[in-house]
Amino acid sequence: MNEKNTSSVQEQQNNESPKALEDCLNKIKELEEKIKLLEEEKEKYLGDFKRARADLINYKQEEQERFKELMKFANERIVKELIGILDSFDLALQSLESMSQPTKDSYLKGIYLIKEQLEDLLSKEGLEEIKVELGKEPNLKEQEIVAEIENDNYSEGTVAAVFQKGYKFYDKLIRPVRVAVVKTKGKED
Numbered sequence: 001m002n003e004k005n006t007s008s009v010q011e012q013q014n015n016e017s018p019k020a021l022e023d024c025l026n027k028i029k030e031l032e033e034k035i036k037l038l039e040e041e042k043e044k045y046l047g048d049f050k051r052a053r054a055d056l057i058n059y060k061q062e063e064q065e066r067f068k069e070l071m072k073f074a075n076e077r078i079v080k081e082l083i084g085i086l087d088s089f090d091l092a093l094q095s096l097e098s099m100s101q102p103t104k105d106s107y108l109k110g111i112y113l114i115k116e117q118l119e120d121l122l123s124k125e126g127l128e129e130i131k132v133e134l135g136k137e138p139n140l141k142e143q144e145i146v147a148e149i150e151n152d153n154y155s156e157g158t159v160a161a162v163f164q165k166g167y168k169f170y171d172k173l174i175r176p177v178r179v180a181v182v183k184t185k186g187k188e189d
Contacts (some may be wrong), residue, residue: 073172076174080174082118082127083122086119086122128167128169128171129166130142130167130176132177134160135153135158136158136159137159138157138179138181142168142173142176143159143178144166145180147161148184150182151182154182157181158181160180160182161179162180163178164177165177
């Protein structure tokens with residue numbers, strides 16, 4: 001009886017073993033599919049994270065550039081006002097031309113030194129004087145024609161005199177050069 005029971009238990013185990021093995025294999029397949037899906041989902045989220053991170057880095061860089069640009073032109077108003085002071089220096093220097101030599105020398109030295117310091121400061125802050133060549137065609141992007149004068153030294157329509165200096169602030173025109181051009185012959189006022 002003992003033998004019969006043992007063989008019956010073995011038969012039962014043998015019958016259940018293929019079914020249990022098949023269940024285990026199915027469970028393994030299910031888990032492998034879940035792992036595959038989770039890995040794909042992980043890759044998608046990782047890709048999304050990397051893109052979002054790159055977008056954030058780009059945004060920060062763009063904001064830094066915008067901030068630099070904003071800071072560059074933040075002082076534009078005061079620089080425009082300081083240009084008027086430079087004009088006053090030019091007028092003062094012109095009026096000194098008529099003074100006696102000893103008085104003139106002492107005043108001139110001080111005025112030129114102060115003017116040079118102011119010009120250096122403004123240059124460091126981004127101000128650039130627009131250069132004009134007499135006898136050349138006016139550059140209407142940077143020069144404003146305010147008068148026509150007769151002049152035998154230069155050709156018609158060319159710059160003959162500068163009435164007021166012009167300036168750029170970081171390559172942005174903030175005041176055009178005011179010039180006079182040689183009058184066209186035969187043209188009446």
